[in-house]
Amino acid sequence: MEKQSTNDRTKKGSGGYSNITIKKETAIRFRSYSKKFGKSHSEVLDGMVCYFKENNLDPFGEGTKIILDNIKKLERQMMKKFDRLIAIIKNMEKTSIRPTYEMMLILYEAYVRDGRKPKREPVKIREERMDFLEPRNIVPKVEHERILQDFESYKKHCNGMLQNVEKVEPMMGKPYLRLNMDIGQFEKLKHHLR
Structure with a gap:
């Protein structure tokens, strides 16, 4: 069988074999090293050469x-x-x-x-008032009606806010209530309550 040089190969693994002369101790070490990979000596040597070439490594420097x-x-x-x-x-x-x-x-x-249970405060007994004969502050009817109208509008506003409340049940912790209100409404409410 004729010997082929490595330059004449067209595919990996194709072609003949070539002899290389190396020391006996080096050959024994190489054989035991290539057994770890379960590949042929040629494949292990070819892999080593490729690794050194690709990583630009010089084994002696x-x-x-x-x-x-x-x-x-x-x-x-x-x-x-x-x-x-x-x-x-x-x-x-x-x-x-x-x-x-x-x-x-x-x-x-x-x-x-x-x-905790709240402490009960002692009941204070009021002294009898004697000022019932004195005239008290009386609210005029017009002002009373205006206060009632304000109260009704406040009540409507509160009911509107209650319509936007939803119950949230988180995975952890107790359920809580959330008020769905945009920032503009919130600022208006804050300004109104000042």
Whole structure:
């Protein structure tokens, strides 16, 4: 069978074989190394040569330095990403976790305070008033009617607000009520109540 040089190959794995003379100790080491991959000696050697070529590595010179520099560069990039993650977690803690905890603590304290029985104040007996003969403040009829009209409009406004209240049942915690009102109406209400 004729020997073919590696330059004459057209496909990987096609072609004949060639002999290379190497030391016996090196051949033993290479055979034991190539057994780890479960491939032929030619495939392992070809893979090693491709790896060195693609990564521009020189096994006798700066090859290990390049690899170490790449590892250090990746390590620096990973540390920067870890710092970003830590910053995101700290921001979440400040903006959402801590305020939620504070609100829950306030609600819990209010619940505990409301859960206690209120102390009954002693009943004060009023002294008999003798001023019933004195004239009292009387509201004129016109002003009384105006107050009643204001009260009716306030009552309508309150009923309108109650129509916009909906019950929300969250997955955690007690159900609560939510008022659906746009910002303009809210500002108008605030101004009106001043």
